[in-house]
Amino acid sequence: MxxxxxxxxxxxxxxxxxxxxxxxxxxxxxxxxxxxxxxxFAGQSDTKQTTEAKDVSYILGAGDLIKVEIYNQADLSGEYNISGSGVLSMPLIGLITVKGLTINQLENLIVKKLSPDYLLNPRVSIQVMNYRPFYILGEVAEPMSYPYVDGMTYLNAVAIAGGYTYRAKKGYVYVIRGNDTERKEHQFSMNQKVMPGDMIRVDERFF
Known part of the structure; x- marks a missing residue:
C-alpha cells in the first residue's frame, strides 16, 4: 500500500x-x-412615533392640503384644501373654520358635526398631505413663496431663494410665524427650523 x-x-x-x-x-x-x-428596529420605531407626534400637534392653516378619512364613508373621505381664509368645506358638514386648530382638535370637531345627526360613532382620521408654503422677502435673489420641506432651516430657505444679495445682512432673519395670530416679528438665527406659513425677511445692511 x-x-x-x-x-x-x-x-x-x-x-x-x-x-x-x-x-x-x-x-x-x-x-x-x-x-x-x-x-x-428601535430607531425606525422612534422616527415613526416622532413623525406621528409632530403631525398630531401641528397647527393647521390656510394652504394646507389634508386627507380626511372617515371609516366606512368613502363619499365623505378625501383630500381637502384649507382656503385662504382658513376654512374647510366638506359634504354634509359644510364650512368649518379650521385655522389655528391642531389635527386632533379638527378630528374631534368633525366627529361632533357628524354625530348623531348623520353618523353614529364616526371614526375620523386626518393626515397632512402637503404643508402650506413659506414666504421669503427682502435681500435674497428670488423673493417669493416656496414649498415647505420638513426639517429645513432658515439658511436652507435663503439658499432655495437663490442666496443673499450683496446688500444682505447675514447671520439672522426676521420671521412672522404662520400660526401667530398677533403677527409679531421675531428674530431667529439661521440654523433654526422653518415652519409652514412662515414669513421670512432678510434685512439690508447699511455699511
Missing part, C-alpha cells in the same frame, strides 16, 4: 478554508442576534 503525503501548500489551503468557514459561521450568528434582538 502506498501512502501519499500532501504538500505543505495544500495543507495550508485546507487550514485557510477551515478558518473561513468558522468566520462565516460566527458572522451569521452575530447577524441573527442583531436582526432578532428587541432593539434592532
Amino acid at each position: 502506498v501512502y501519499l503525503s500532501l504538500p505543505n501548500s495544500v495543507k495550508h489551503l485546507d487550514g485557510i478554508s477551515m478558518h473561513i468557514r468558522q468566520f462565516n459561521y460566527i458572522s451569521a450568528l452575530f447577524l441573527f442576534i442583531f436582526l432578532f434582538s428587541p432593539g434592532a
Whole structure:
C-alpha cells in the first residue's frame, strides 16, 4: 500500500478554508442576534412615533392640503384644501373654520358635526398631505413663496431663494410665524427650523 503525503501548500489551503468557514459561521450568528434582538428596529420605531407626534400637534392653516378619512364613508373621505381664509368645506358638514386648530382638535370637531345627526360613532382620521408654503422677502435673489420641506432651516430657505444679495445682512432673519395670530416679528438665527406659513425677511445692511 502506498501512502501519499500532501504538500505543505495544500495543507495550508485546507487550514485557510477551515478558518473561513468558522468566520462565516460566527458572522451569521452575530447577524441573527442583531436582526432578532428587541432593539434592532428601535430607531425606525422612534422616527415613526416622532413623525406621528409632530403631525398630531401641528397647527393647521390656510394652504394646507389634508386627507380626511372617515371609516366606512368613502363619499365623505378625501383630500381637502384649507382656503385662504382658513376654512374647510366638506359634504354634509359644510364650512368649518379650521385655522389655528391642531389635527386632533379638527378630528374631534368633525366627529361632533357628524354625530348623531348623520353618523353614529364616526371614526375620523386626518393626515397632512402637503404643508402650506413659506414666504421669503427682502435681500435674497428670488423673493417669493416656496414649498415647505420638513426639517429645513432658515439658511436652507435663503439658499432655495437663490442666496443673499450683496446688500444682505447675514447671520439672522426676521420671521412672522404662520400660526401667530398677533403677527409679531421675531428674530431667529439661521440654523433654526422653518415652519409652514412662515414669513421670512432678510434685512439690508447699511455699511
